[in-house]
Amino acid sequence: MKKMLNKALTTVAVIGVLAGCASEEDTIIMAPVPQVDSEFTTSSVWSSSVGNGVEQYFSKLSPQYAYGKVFVASRNGEVKALDPENGKALWAIDLEEDTSARLSGGIAAAYDKLFIGSENGEIIALNQETGELLWRTPVQGEVLSTPATDENLVMAHTSEGLLIALDQQSGVQKWAISTEVPTLTLRGTSAPVAVSGGVFWGTANGRLAAAIVQRGQLIWQQPIGTPKGATEIDRIVDVDASPMLMGSTLYVVGYNGQLTAIDLRSGQPAWKRTYSSATDIANDGSRVFLVTEKDHLVAVDARSGTELWTNKQLEHRLVTAPKVIGDYLVVGDSEGYLYWVDRSSGEFVAMEDEGNGGFAVAPIQLSDGFVITTRNGNVKKLTLSQ
Numbered sequence: 225m226k227k228m229l230n231k232a233l234t235t236v237a238v239i240g241v242l243a244g245c246a247s248e249e250d251t252i253i254m255a256p257v258p259q260v261d262s263e264f265t266t267s268s269v270w271s272s273s274v275g276n277g278v279e280q281y282f283s284k285l286s287p288q289y290a291y292g293k294v295f296v297a298s299r300n301g302e303v304k305a306l307d308p309e310n311g312k313a314l315w316a317i318d319l320e321e322d323t324s325a326r327l328s329g330g331i332a333a334a335y336d337k338l339f340i341g342s343e344n345g346e347i348i349a350l351n352q353e354t355g356e357l358l359w360r361t362p363v364q365g366e367v368l369s370t371p372a373t374d375e376n377l378v379m380a381h382t383s384e385g386l387l388i389a390l391d392q393q394s395g396v397q398k399w400a401i402s403t404e405v406p407t408l409t410l411r412g413t414s415a416p417v418a419v420s421g422g423v424f425w426g427t428a429n430g431r432l433a434a435a436i437v438q439r440g441q442l443i444w445q446q447p448i449g450t451p452k453g454a455t456e457i458d459r460i461v462d463v464d465a466s467p468m469l470m471g472s473t474l475y476v477v478g479y480n481g482q483l484t485a486i487d488l489r490s491g492q493p494a495w496k497r498t499y500s501s502a503t504d505i506a507n508d509g510s511r512v513f514l515v516t517e518k519d520h521l522v523a524v525d526a527r528s529g530t531e532l533w534t535n536k537q538l539e540h541r542l543v544t545a546p547k548v549i550g551d552y553l554v555v556g557d558s559e560g561y562l563y564w565v566d567r568s569s570g571e572f573v574a575m576e577d578e579g580n581g582g583f584a585v586a587p588i589q590l591s592d593g594f595v596i597t598t599r600n601g602n603v604k605k606l607t608l609s610q
Contacts, residue, residue: 255519255539257561262574266562269593269605270311275302277601278584282368282411283328283343286585287597290333291352294588294595296603297340301325305355308590311605315355319348328366329380329415334373335392341367341380347390349378359395363388368411369466374418375437381413381425387433389440399440403427408456410479410502415466417474420488424474426463432476432484434491444491449481464502468512470526475512477501483514485529495529504545506553508567513546513553521546521555523570533570538563547586549594550608556583560598578604 275298278285288295293314294306301320304313319325319340327348329341337358338350343366349358365382372379377389377398385405389398405428414426422443424434430449435442449461463478473494477483479502485494500517507513511523511532519542521535542558552573553565560579563572581600588595593607 252540254541255537257559258537258563258572258575260563260572260575262576264564264574265609266576266606267609269607271605272296272304272306272311272313272603273601274298274304274597274603275300275601277581277597277599279581279599281328283326284369284412284585285327285330285340285597286370287588287595287603288331288333288338289588289590289595291336293352294590294603294605295331295333295338295352296597297327297331298601299324299327301327303327303331303338303340303350303355305352306603308595308605311603317350317355317357319357328368330370332371332373332378334378335376337392339371339373339378339380339392341369341371343368345382347371347378347380347388347395349392349395361390361395361397363390363397364400367413369413369415369464372416372418372423374423375421377437379416379418379423379437381416383413385428387416387423387425387435389437401433401435401440401442403431403433403445404429406451406456406460408460410460410462410464412462412464412502414464415504417467417469419469422488424467424476426465426467426476426478428462430461430463430478430481432463432467432474432486446484446486446491446493448476448478448484452480462502466504468505468507470507470509470512473526475505475507475526477505477514479517483512483524483529485526497524497529497531503543506546506548508548508553511567513548513567515543515546515555519543521553521565521570523553523567535565535570535572537572542582544583544586547588549587549589554587554594556586556596558582562587562596 274296326343332339365384416425431445451459523532564574580598
């Protein structure tokens, strides 16, 4: 019965209707495409592809720009390095073996390597220059989020509630920290963030955890959400969003929880505000941006947590995590629309239909443009045209 409930909840989370589980009479209605008088358009510099992308699976494989290359991957195991100037493949590798590689966690770049996790319970290391497979280590649980790197270690958070550290050179496990996983959880795990010898990650039981990287020693846990309600679904308090560091403050948000600012040194909260989200957050140095469980865009003051604006026009459009690109906040939706938002007012500045199966992840910025990847594997470099 427990497995059936987990499977059912996973399906609900993927299609984005979990917010309506409080009542059988609730109806989730996707907001219509907003009418936007675009102040600019985008121009395509080049286009490429990577397998079938992630299709309609949960996998959130964000492209990565590092070592002067754009790295992209598909769920079924294709990984490519693209020249950012012309989009040509510098190398490609297929990690599929007897079954689909089911890549889902990544891409992380460090130590002249790429690190990618999979739903098959693996962490994979590739040579960033050639694409050569260096090692492939099995771990306990699915790796659904991007690994972190520090102190010559690769750290991945698995669906079994484990933060596992592997030696970056050999893939040998060095330590593991276990946290509680409730009976029902959202589909997804918080990507760990490593800084100044510490590693921080959200847990399925509603906490932000901190550990010492070198020893794998848990040092504190801070509640982000407290289970409430009569049913297990009501009591879900997953922290699936990755913590975000700004200065000496960590920001994190939880589902059925709070947006919380935490002092990095003490582990104590500076402020808390009630928002529910399982999506990564962004900042522009003075503001924190988030997408709520209802796909509302919100900006709050980073110092005080005061809400600055809310944009509800994308309600239930299955919006990506927000991304700051140039002067704008950018999100994509499940139908393939890309939205450019004024960071000060929350008003739409431009909108473009990229189609191609919709977006699972936000764009990434380059020095002379930005790269988008769609669910069906299309990869494009775009620039803004006034």
